[in-house]
Amino acid sequence: MTDLAQSLSVSASGMTAQSARLRHISENIANADTPGYHRKLVSFDPEKVDGHTTGDVKVGPVQLDKSPLKQIYDPGNPLSDSTGHYAGSNVDMIVEVADAKEAQRSYQANLNMFEQARQMQTSLLDLLRR
Numbered sequence: 001m002t003d004l005a006q007s008l009s010v011s012a013s014g015m016t017a018q019s020a021r022l023r024h025i026s027e028n029i030a031n032a033d034t035p036g037y038h039r040k041l042v043s044f045d046p047e048k049v050d051g052h053t054t055g056d057v058k059v060g061p062v063q064l065d066k067s068p069l070k071q072i073y074d075p076g077n078p079l080s081d082s083t084g085h086y087a088g089s090n091v092d093m094i095v096e097v098a099d100a101k102e103a104q105r106s107y108q109a110n111l112n113m114f115e116q117a118r119q120m121q122t123s124l125l126d127l128l129r130r
Contacts, residue, residue, distance in 0.1 A: 013056035014110035039065035
């Protein structure tokens with residue numbers, strides 16, 4: 001594979017991985033008030049072919065955050081125990097917004113790299129046609 005084609009592949013895999021990360025962040029935000037909800041964490045793994053890394057990245061298995069759930073005091077809630085508490089979620093909105101910003105910036109960086117490589121390929125083809 002040529003270097004330009006490889007750079008397109010690497011940046012496209014980065015955009016795919018970051019879009020999956022953004023999808024899970026949005027699920028976390030949507031379920032922030034769901035009792036018993038555990039925050040989802042996304043990991044990235046290098047893609048390997050015949051034991052060698054290709055430079056591409058793939059989304060690893062989604063894991064649940066093992067941090068303790070917030071205990072919310074609401075004796076009138078049907079989920080409350082004998083002390084009047086129930087388990088909320090472990091989603092922290094500040095962390096989720098920061099993660100979303102980071103993923104969006106990484107996606108944009110990969111998109112810029114993809115566009116640069118595409119423009120370089122187009123310029124090379126134009127030179128070869130002359």
